[in-house]
Amino acid sequence: MPAPLRLGLLGCGDIAARRTLPALARVPGAALAAVAARDPARAAAFAARFGGEPAASYEELLARPDVEAVYLCLPTMLHAPWAERALEAGKHVLVEKPLATNGADARRLFALAARRGLVLLENFMFLHHATQRTVAGLLGSGVLGTVRAVSAAFTIPPRPDGDTRYDPALGGGALLDNGVYPLRAALRLLGTDLTVAGAVLRHDERRGVDLSGSALLAAPDGATAQVRWGMEHHYRSWYEVQGSAGTLSVEHVYTTAPDHSPVVLLRTGTETRELRVPAEDHFEAVLTFFATAVTSPDHPGLPLLDTESRRQADLLDEVRRAAGRKGPLAM
Known part of the structure; x- marks a missing residue:
């Protein structure tokens, strides 16, 4: 060994x-x-x-x-x-x-x-959790038909004063903290040729960081992803994939607890199925x-x-440009 x-x-x-x-x-x-x-x-x-x-x-x-x-x-x-x-x-x-x-x-x-x-x-x-393998298998099987749209969100409640997420010198802000998750999910689900069609960042001028945002991403075949993020919200960790023949969605997808058995909700026609994924520790994975x-x-x-x-790093630049914001300095 x-x-x-x-x-x-x-x-x-x-x-x-x-x-x-x-x-x-x-x-x-x-x-x-x-x-x-x-x-x-x-x-x-x-x-x-x-x-x-x-x-x-x-x-x-x-x-x-x-x-x-x-x-x-x-x-x-x-x-x-x-x-x-x-x-x-x-x-x-x-x-x-x-x-x-x-x-x-x-x-x-x-x-x-x-x-x-x-x-x-x-x-x-989350990319290494069994949930993602289950979703990839469903997409590969064609059960959703042609994928037309992705929706994804990762939002968290406000953090305590003094939290590093509010410090621009340390790379604070919602886009870098939790916005990267739905962006990454969109890339995995729709492919790496996505571009930013539009974006909004809500900025806290006093702290100097963004508190929330959203973006519309477009794939070359016309599929779209609507993603949102923030740290002034009710908690949400979710994505949904909608195809020509069905829709699937998963909750608690980015921060899955090691003892949690996620459920992939699959809707095709008038049928709804719950596909349970065995619990695992994605940190170990x-x-x-x-x-x-x-x-x-x-x-x-x-x-x-x-x-x-x-x-994904390029999309961060594109989101800032589309939202009319300058990005963090290069290293």
Whole structure:
């Protein structure tokens, strides 16, 4: 049995503590080797809790020969710069979404990963859940007929004052925090040739970030996607696919709890069916995928994920332009 992938944690964020590192402990193909945080004491506390050795700095972690790959869990505006440094250091990279805030950075990072022969994976867990495989199977079967439209939403209630989502210097705002999910779902469901036909961003001038938005996306064949996002709403995590012969929809699709068994609601003609998907931890699923991809450079799932990530970053630029807003600075 091959040795597990030796992973370094770059940034001790909340999502790492609550979900990613507990899941990592259950993945036989990967193990935590080292931990680094801006505060060395926080890194030491994480290492004591989850394993691995604390590193004095991000740079020290990247210099460690026993670290083969990094899981990058930093504020959004730091994703692209530190992903670049990790790739330059010869490390495979699993990075929290979004990888980049603009298309130019995403293209440069994937080109760098290709030159170095490294895996660069943007951490959209929902794409690795069994729900997505079930939906892909239904679409491939033709049960919906020709797909005509997608609707998708990811909205959350307001966050407490001081939340990093309200800090523009850290890459705050609803588009980068939760808007990327319905955008990514649309790319997966309608293909990567989508363009932005129109967009709206509701901006908080006091905080300097967008609080909500929506976009109309168009595919070359005339299919459309209507997507919306925000952090001033009732919670919604959902998408729907409408075809010429049927419609399917899924709730709690982006943040599926590990003990939740999702239901794909399928309507064809006058019949409605509920297709229940077995519960699984999509954090475990993406970590397993990443570890497998590192040991299998020709993994068949990587090209589509890479293409989607690049196109998703381009769509962020297009949404801002369509909404009349300037985007975040490149790294």
